[in-house]
Amino acid sequence: xxxxxxxxxxxxxxxxxxxxxxxxxxxxxxxxxxxxxxxxxxxxxxxxxxxxxxxxxxxxxxxxxxxxxxxxxxxxxxxxxxxxxxxxxxxxxxxxxxxxxxxxxxxxxxxxxxxxxxxxxxxxxxxxxxxxxxxxxxxxxxxxxxxxxxxxxxxxxxxxxxxxxxxxxxxxxxxxxxx
Numbered sequence: 001x002x003x004x005x006x007x008x009x010x011x012x013x014x015x016x017x018x019x020x021x022x023x024x025x026x027x028x029x030x031x032x033x034x035x036x037x038x039x040x041x042x043x044x045x046x047x048x049x050x051x052x053x054x055x056x057x058x059x060x061x062x063x064x065x066x067x068x069x070x071x072x073x074x075x076x077x078x079x080x081x082x083x084x085x086x087x088x089x090x091x092x093x094x095x096x097x098x099x100x101x102x103x104x105x106x107x108x109x110x111x112x113x114x115x116x117x118x119x120x121x122x123x124x125x126x127x128x129x130x131x132x133x134x135x136x137x138x139x140x141x142x143x144x145x146x147x148x149x150x151x152x153x154x155x156x157x158x159x160x161x162x163x164x165x166x167x168x169x170x171x172x173x174x175x176x177x178x179x
Contacts, residue, residue: 063087064148068172073157076103077128079169081155083114085148092144096122096153098169103132104159108166112155114139117146128157 067082081098096114108128115121126137137155153171158164 066148066151066171068170071167071169073167075166076105077101077108077157077167078103079155079157079167081112081153081169081171083148083151083153083171085144085151086141093141094144094148094151095139095141096124096151096155096171097136097138098153098155100128100135100137100155100157100169101132102128102130102135102157104166105130107160108157109160110137110155110157112137112139112153114142114151114153116142116144117150120145127160 064085065082067080070078070080072078077100079098079100081096083094083096085092085094094114094116096112098110098112100110102108107130110126110128112124112126113121114123122139122142124137124139128135128137139153151171155169156165157167157169159166
C-alpha cells in the first residue's frame with residue numbers, strides 16, 4: 001500500500017480523536033508533545049468550529065486541505081491558515097481560510113491572501129471581534145489554475161487602524177506530488 005494512503009488514513013483517525021480530546025481538556029490548555037517530538041497544537045482554538053483538523057475531506061465541501069500549524073501571539077491571537085480546494089462538475093475551485101481566536105480584548109483586522117500560479121492573488125479583509133470566540137475568515141472561491149501544490153495562503157492580524165503586525169499565519173505548502 002502506498003505510504004501516502006497509510007499516512008492519510010492515520011491522519012483521518014487522529015483527526016477524529018481531536019474533538020474528543022478538545023472536549024476532555026480545559027480550553028487554552030498548553031500544547032502537548034506529539035509522538036514525533038514536535039509540539040502538537042492545543043485543540044482549544046479549533047474546538048467548536050468546523051476546522052480541517054476535525055474533518056479535512058468534509059470541511060464545508062473541501063476535498064483537500066493544506067494547513068499550516070496553529071500559531072499564537074504573545075498578545076493572545078491564535079490562528080491556523082489553510083488552502084482548500086473542491087472538485088465539482090469536473091472543475092476545481094481553490095480558496096484560503098484562516099481559523100482564529102482573539103483574546104486580546106481589542107478589535108483586530110485580518111488580511112487573508114491566497115497566492116496562486118502566475119502571481120495571481122486573492123484577498124479577503126475580515127473584522128476580528130474581541131470576544132475570544134473561534135472565528136473564520138476566507139477568500140472567495142476561484143476556479144483553480146495550475147496544481148494544488150502551487151497555492152499558498154497567509155493571514156496577517158493587526159489592531160484595527162494600526163499597522164503593527166500582531167500575528168502572521170501561513171498554510172504549509174502542499175505536497176509537490178499533489179496535483
